Amino acid sequence: MTRAAADNIVEVRGLTKRFHGFAAVSNVDLDVRRRSVHALIGPNGAGKTTFFNLITKVHQPSEGSIRFNGDDITNEDPAHVARRGMVRSFQISAIFPRMTVAENVRIALQRPKGISFHFWRSDSSLSVLDDRVDELLAAVGLEQMRDKTAGGLPYGRKRALEFATTLALDPELLLLDEPTSGLGTEDVERIAALIRSVSANRTIIMVEHNLSIVARLADRITVLARGKILAEGTYSEVSTDPRVIEAYIGGDE
Amino acid sequence: MMAFLGISPQLLFGQLLIGLINGVFYAMMSLGVAIIFGMLRIGNFVHGAQYMLGAFGAWYLLHLPDLFPGLGLPSLGYWWALALVPVAVGLIGAFMERVFIRRVYELEHAYGLLLTVGLTMVIEGLFNVGYGAAGQRYDIPATLKGGVNLGFMFLPYYRLWVIAAGLFVCALTWYIVERTKLGAYLRAATENPNLVRAFGINVPRMLMLTYAFGVGLAGLAGVMAAPIYQVSPQMGQSIIITIFAVVVIGGMGSISGAIFTGLMLGMIEGLTKVFWPQASTTVIFVIMVLVLILRPAGLFGKETASVHAANISMARPNSFLENGRLWLPILSGVGVVLPFLVYPVFGMKIMCFALFACAYNLIFGYVGLLAFGHAAFFGSSAYIAAFTAASWGFPPEFAVLSGMTVATVMGAVFGWLAIRRQGLYFAMITLALAQLVYFYALQAPWTHGEDGIQSVPRGYLFGFIDLEDTMNMYYFVLAVFLIGFAAIYRIGRSPFGQILKSIRENELRAISLGYSTDRFKLLAFTLSAMFAGLAGATKAIVFQIASLADLYFTTSADALLMTLIGGVGTLLGPIVGAIVVVAMQKEFATLGAWVVVVQGAAFVLCVLFLRKGVVGTFEDWLATRSESKRNAAGYTADLAAKGAE
Ligand SMILES: Nc1ncnc2c1ncn2[C@@H]1O[C@H](COP(=O)(O)OP(=O)(O)OP(=O)(O)O)[C@@H](O)[C@H]1O
Ligand SMILES: [Mg+2]
Numbered sequence: 001m002t003r004a005a006a007d008n009i010v011e012v013r014g015l016t017k018r019f020h021g022f023a024a025v026s027n028v029d030l031d032v033r034r035r036s037v038h039a040l041i042g043p044n045g046a047g048k049t050t051f052f053n054l055i056t057k058v059h060q061p062s063e064g065s066i067r068f069n070g071d072d073i074t075n076e077d078p079a080h081v082a083r084r085g086m087v088r089s090f091q092i093s094a095i096f097p098r099m100t101v102a103e104n105v106r107i108a109l110q111r112p113k114g115i116s117f118h119f120w121r122s123d124s125s126l127s128v129l130d131d132r133v134d135e136l137l138a139a140v141g142l143e144q145m146r147d148k149t150a151g152g153l154p155y156g157r158k159r160a161l162e163f164a165t166t167l168a169l170d171p172e173l174l175l176l177d178e179p180t181s182g183l184g185t186e187d188v189e190r191i192a193a194l195i196r197s198v199s200a201n202r203t204i205i206m207v208e209h210n211l212s213i214v215a216r217l218a219d220r221i222t223v224l225a226r227g228k229i230l231a232e233g234t235y236s237e238v239s240t241d242p243r244v245i246e247a248y249i250g251g252d253e
Numbered sequence: 254m255m256a257f258l259g260i261s262p263q264l265l266f267g268q269l270l271i272g273l274i275n276g277v278f279y280a281m282m283s284l285g286v287a288i289i290f291g292m293l294r295i296g297n298f299v300h301g302a303q304y305m306l307g308a309f310g311a312w313y314l315l316h317l318p319d320l321f322p323g324l325g326l327p328s329l330g331y332w333w334a335l336a337l338v339p340v341a342v343g344l345i346g347a348f349m350e351r352v353f354i355r356r357v358y359e360l361e362h363a364y365g366l367l368l369t370v371g372l373t374m375v376i377e378g379l380f381n382v383g384y385g386a387a388g389q390r391y392d393i394p395a396t397l398k399g400g401v402n403l404g405f406m407f408l409p410y411y412r413l414w415v416i417a418a419g420l421f422v423c424a425l426t427w428y429i430v431e432r433t434k435l436g437a438y439l440r441a442a443t444e445n446p447n448l449v450r451a452f453g454i455n456v457p458r459m460l461m462l463t464y465a466f467g468v469g470l471a472g473l474a475g476v477m478a479a480p481i482y483q484v485s486p487q488m489g490q491s492i493i494i495t496i497f498a499v500v501v502i503g504g505m506g507s508i509s510g511a512i513f514t515g516l517m518l519g520m521i522e523g524l525t526k527v528f529w530p531q532a533s534t535t536v537i538f539v540i541m542v543l544v545l546i547l548r549p550a551g552l553f554g555k556e557t558a559s560v561h562a563a564n565i566s567m568a569r570p571n572s573f574l575e576n577g578r579l580w581l582p583i584l585s586g587v588g589v590v591l592p593f594l595v596y597p598v599f600g601m602k603i604m605c606f607a608l609f610a611c612a613y614n615l616i617f618g619y620v621g622l623l624a625f626g627h628a629a630f631f632g633s634s635a636y637i638a639a640f641t642a643a644s645w646g647f648p649p650e651f652a653v654l655s656g657m658t659v660a661t662v663m664g665a666v667f668g669w670l671a672i673r674r675q676g677l678y679f680a681m682i683t684l685a686l687a688q689l690v691y692f693y694a695l696q697a698p699w700t701h702g703e704d705g706i707q708s709v710p711r712g713y714l715f716g717f718i719d720l721e722d723t724m725n726m727y728y729f730v731l732a733v734f735l736i737g738f739a740a741i742y743r744i745g746r747s748p749f750g751q752i753l754k755s756i757r758e759n760e761l762r763a764i765s766l767g768y769s770t771d772r773f774k775l776l777a778f779t780l781s782a783m784f785a786g787l788a789g790a791t792k793a794i795v796f797q798i799a800s801l802a803d804l805y806f807t808t809s810a811d812a813l814l815m816t817l818i819g820g821v822g823t824l825l826g827p828i829v830g831a832i833v834v835v836a837m838q839k840e841f842a843t844l845g846a847w848v849v850v851v852q853g854a855a856f857v858l859c860v861l862f863l864r865k866g867v868v869g870t871f872e873d874w875l876a877t878r879s880e881s882k883r884n885a886a887g888y889t890a891d892l893a894a895k896g897a898e
């Protein structure tokens with residue numbers, strides 16, 4: 001049994017979140033296998049983002065438990081969870097708008113250095129991180145914009161920047177909330193390729209509405225509707241499930 | 254009857270009665286503050302002044318014939334006042350909402366607090382000009398004179414009436430908000446204004462009426478209070494800080510909770526007066542501290558997990574105005590020649606307050622936390638420096654260091670407490686904690702109460718530089734200022750400063766990257782307190798006095814005002830703001846009580862028209878100018894290219 005547990009990076013049991021009595025996520029059990037790409041799909045308002053907020057501890061669950069690498073993190077605070085190696089991106093891009101593109105990425109790179117409380121040092125001491133910053137920016141195609149103010153970037157570039165910042169922490173588990181929404185086709189392909197390339201030695205859970213991306217990238221798919229798990233399996237299993245089809249059509253009426 | 258613990262029942266029940274009456278006022282007032290806060294997201298600091306308006310309203314009605322002789326107006330008594338004044342005060346409230354408060358709904362809530370602080374200063378200042386500190390008598394209405402002897406105590410009818418009427422008003426308000434359709438709309442409007450708007454309800458009018466209602470409650474409390482307390486311009490000033498503490502203790506969430514908390518705290522205060530009179534002024538603040546430690550969301554609070562610091566920095570990152578390496582030498586140069594241009598004492602005052610404002614800017618501008626109790630650090634440090642220099646014979650450098658140390662420790666403790674709550678609560682908590690320190694200093698023997706610690710010796714710096722010499726003193730202050738300025742600049746541009754910036758920009762994201770942002774805020778708050786302490790201690794040595802004014806909330810407001818006038822979050826803003834405010838205080842010093850009015854008006858005008866401050870506005874102007882220059886250059890380049898074709 002311990003063997004199976006070790007293969008799952010995340011184990012969620014009976015997870016429930018109620019807002020003013022309304023259950024946005026209700027009684028969800030989910031296992032995510034290590035080094036897999038696990039997609040979470042479902043109609044609008046299904047509770048996907050809330051699920052992310054719960055396992056990253058932005059919200060405290062009303063009920064249920066969360067394990068990460070075998071440790072119970074149900075009552076941990078979100079920063080601590082992030083330091084364990086579970087890092088997320090946000091559905092609405094989360095950047096530091098009045099800092100430069102390079103500074104955005106550097107904020108993430110700075111943490112493992114252990115100098116973040118050093119208020120007496122000059123920030124030029126952070127220049128040792130510049131090479132890594134440039135590498136990350138090149139990976140998402142932002143190397144030309146390094147010294148631009150992040151808030152002034154077009155939307156697709158902001159998402160790319162957020163992705164680079166998230167990657168900078170080299171997380172063991174990467175949570176992506178709709179990484180391709182609002183992007184042009186070219187950017188979508190770039191991000192998809194990037195997700196594939198970084199999935200080699202880590203686990204990814206992603207919420208995604210673009211089903212062709214899901215089909216190409218995901219090893220396993222969980223379908224959520226009205227806070228409950230509706231189906232789980234591979235793409236072909238899930239896409240032929242009549243309940244899933246009904247939920248999608250019913251959800252969009 | 255038997256005496257209990259050597260305390261006569263008359264005293265016990267008498268104090269309990271007074272406590273209950275205070276409790277009724279706390280309940281009525283905190284109800285209004287809680288409703289306004291809940292529905293409008295405004296920390297209505299001016300509530301105390303509105304309560305005072307109620308009391309003066311009653312007094313005016315009584316004195317109509319004297320105020321307008323020749324018009325043949327009748328003198329209207331208590332019952333008329335009870336009916337008319339709350340409506341009149343409510344109307345004044347509606348007017349204030351319409352003209353001022355409405356303009357800041359969409360802004361960071363810091364501005365709502367600043368605006369109401371400014372309005373408070375204007376209103377209270379004006380009444381102070383008119384009536385001075387002395388209170389006016391207002392007699393108990395004839396119908397309620399006398400009382401009944403209960404055997405163990407004498408119960409005046411008027412007090413009985415206040416308790417009954419106050420409780421009735423509280424219950425009625427509870428009923429309206431929690432049980433009627435109107436209340437349901439109000440509550441819905443706070444959760445989702447767009448939805449309510451979709452129902453065809455005029456939300457702006459509803460907000461105005463809500464504000465007017467809350468303010469009317471304060472006016473009613475004022476009328477009821479007039480015969481008990483003296484009618485004076487200051488009557489609202491300390492009660493509002495207590496009310497904020499009551500709101501923090503109760504927590505947002507329920508109307509009945511606010512009422513219950515108010516009553517309970519009044520009673521506890523009354524009991525404390527019996528058993529430990531010295532502690533009675535501070536007991537509510539101490540309870541607030543305990544509640545924050547044990548139940549951070551408040552007794553009845555349901556904490557909403559909204560994490561976000563206010564981003565109101567006006568600085569443009571790469572502007573030359575933000576370049577400390579450029580400005581440190583310039584400031585040094587100006588500082589060296591300044592005493593030959595203006596009175597050195599004036600220069601020293603500016604530098605002390607500029608350092609204070611820079612320290613405040615570290616937490617308000619760089620981190621976005623609306624601290625409103627920096628007087629505690631400035632003043633405590635001033636007292637410690639004054640005391641160690643005067644009583645223990647410390648040389649000035651050690652006196653200053655002692656003051657700073659105390660301010661730093663205090664900053665760590667206060668920060669640790671206040672960071673448990675977000676946004677406006679943070680402001681209220683820091684304000685209440687500072688008031689706790691103020692009351693302590695008012696009573697402790699070593700601070701000499703109203704007199705303060707006077708004739709502090711300036712002493713010999715390092716044992717041989719005589720600071721009684723004005724020039725020596727001046728250059729010492731200049732050195733302190735420059736060191737403080739450089740240190741704060743460094744903090745802002747350190748690895749730590751980068752994280753502070755990220756917290757201000759997007760706290761949720763900083764957390765999701767693994768930063769425990771509360772710890773960063775705490776360190777920043779502590780550092781800010783330390784430099785505020787440096788400023789306060791230096792001020793005490795320069796002016797050879799530490800006084801209650803250094804600890805009073807107006808000193809916290811000064812720090813805010815200077816930062817705001819200069820430009821929040823900018824490098825030079827606090828200095829510019831300090832120059833403006835100190836010069837203003839000097840100019841208007843001859844006007845006496847008007848200074849407060851002028852300062853209050855400056856607050857209001859700044860919030861409404863100069864939110865970017867002097868430096869922020871200038872930076873904006875520079876930015877637009879360089880923008881249009883670039884465009885023009887681009888245009889000429891285009892022409893040149895065309896010409897070459
Ligand atoms: N903080 C909150 N307070 C109250 N209700 C919330 C909160 N967060 C989410 N909800 C509600 O929970 C439900 C699920 O929302 P969630 O954002 O998780 O959906 P989603 O699956 O991510 O949808 P989408 O595809 O539109 O992003 C929605 O009905 C939403 O209104
Ligand atoms: Mg979502």
